[in-house]
Amino acid sequence: MAQTPTQTPAGSAADAKPKQAAGLAGVVALDSGISFIDGAKGELLYRGYEISDLAKNTDFEEVAYLLWNGDLPSQSELNELQSQLRAERALHPDLLDHLRHHTPENTNPMAALRTAVSMLAHYDEEADDMSREANVRKAVRLTAKMPTIVAAFDRIRKGKEPVAPSGEGSAAADFLYMLNGEKPGPSAEAIMDAALVLHAEHGLNASTFAARVIGATLSDMYSAITGAIGALKGPLHGGANIKVMEMLLDIDEKGANATDYIDDMLSRKEKVMGIGHRVYTALDPRATILRDMLEDLSDEKGDRKWMEMSDTIRQHVLDAKGLNANVDFYSASVYYLLGIETDLYTPIFALSRITGWTAHLLEQWEDNRLIRPRAGYNGPKGLTVTPLAER
Template sequence: MELPKGLAGVVVDQTKVSSTKNAVLTYAGYPIKELKDAPFEEVVFLLWHTRLPSADELSEFRKRLVSEMVLPEKTVQLITRITYEPQHPMSILRTTVSLLGTTNDVKRDDPPRILAKLLTAIAAIIRIRDGQPIKHAQKGWGVVENFIYLFSGQRPTPERVAMFNTVMVLHADHEFNASTFTARVVASTQADYYSCLTAAVCALKGPLHGGANERVFKMLETIRDTGQDPVQYVKDQMASGHKIMGFGHRIYKNGDPRAVILREVARKIAHETDNDSYFVLQEQIKDYMFKATHLHPNVDYYTALIYHCFDLDKQTFTMMFAACRTAGWLAHIVEQQAEGCLIRPSSEYVGETNRHYPSR
């Protein structure tokens, strides 16, 4: 049997959470271009219940999430102990998710509580890394507003909340991507939430998945700081066999629909924060890449610039991806656990056969 490399195009199971059929990303049937300005909490509810909440349900759900945006003191102490240079924030997050599974009152855990704790933990890692005091979530504010406040220490304007909300909504789920599939494999063994989420974070960390956004910005910085011609830089990279981060996609061969929306957000915020030069660089690279390879930018390409404009250090970008994707991971974990079927595929053995252990 001819197997596609990396299971490309292979349908391994069913889901009601999201779909990329015909290269259109939908959450529970709603296209993301219609959801891009919906409140993040509403989209999370949709992913978890496969229906939109009523106004009352949304308000209760938001209150619940915000009320859980606080960490046990023991967790903060432990995060502080493991947060030091030169540890990469994604390594700290990997340990933190696992830590939450031991310091949280796991008997009370459910998806809203876990999502809220994870967002708070990610913001805490950023604050501790920056040597800044931990901030506390404010009742009456939404989840996105609080999240920005927790990591930046400043109350964001409604316009900035709307921009970050769009980023969070567009990253919230993406059917059976590598990290979600990893979470589902672990969930299929009926392991607990934290085990599934720790595994998902490990898969997201790699440069071919969530780790790309950090590398996109590193490329932009290198080009700008060394004054190189962006087209020549990209040509040289490809000539030496390197992939250009933020381009290409396993599913979207004619363009990632999320990148189209995020390009506009990046253009706007780059202008507002005096970062136009980075956006101009991105446009030059995008145009050349299309001309030379027909590859389009993916979700990570413009998000990198948006995170930079939120004053985030590039090493924390992939944690931001994790913050948004936790919503989707939890939806899939619950769906997989309910299915009650162990994921255990088979392999085609291509090694030596008919060998015999020598008698000694």
């Protein structure tokens, strides 16, 4: 029998003495078995597996199964999931019509994705079915369709016809195929797949927390994911790698010395995007993996400029401020060398993180409790109303 999410009653205000921390820094809001982060050691685990092990020895579909189910799949389980994902990649004609005729070409890609994901609920008969089985199927549909949405949007805004999903191959390969109109080479597919693995999950970050807050009200999965996309759109979260590439391009265009450029930014107290992290004090382990990928891709393309510039900036900021690079810092150059438009970097982040978001929703609904923190009041008290005519 299908199980539906339960709602554990919220406790009284006297359950515990309220604690306050700016930005909820260091506050443990809930327990989760999905990922573990040790910021001091630069350690990241998905369901107990080191991220470097997963990036080297699994693909994105295996990681999706792991996040949703708690274990890596057998070959037959993987085959079944791959079949389900391939079968769900196509979009409803009405959604494509919306992208063609009702989405301005200058629309922010994350705004286009946010709207399209919300629209997916209109064409899903299980949208409001809150059983785990239905929610897993929705997680599969979202993971399958989001790459199609992003690729279709990008081609339409360029005056090109969307490329239908091939119905075969990996999520990484089919995304690049739908985006560029030609099948990617083995190296591009492998790098894209590894990037999806690296971005799939990262604890209770802003977008994941937003999804769980929405999910905790027992709203549907599409509503929660739409909210998560809205949170990821912000430059302090998912938009950082766009700013990294814009910085690198600006340095190159001006012919500037990279360290002088960064010193000028620091003197104006500007944030160097892609550097520093709310959780990691050590180097983000995902940045290390992406840096190695960037080196391989740079050598393949015969262009080491972006890697060398990035290395210089990373070391300079580390020496000057003691801050390490995060995952966004090297992903920017990786995507650039793959020929991907800079404003698509954050949507690609979302194509991966959908697996983590949906895993957290499934976990939230296993033993649901409304998430309701308190705000410390710092406004006035004791005011009285002056009659309207005397104000």
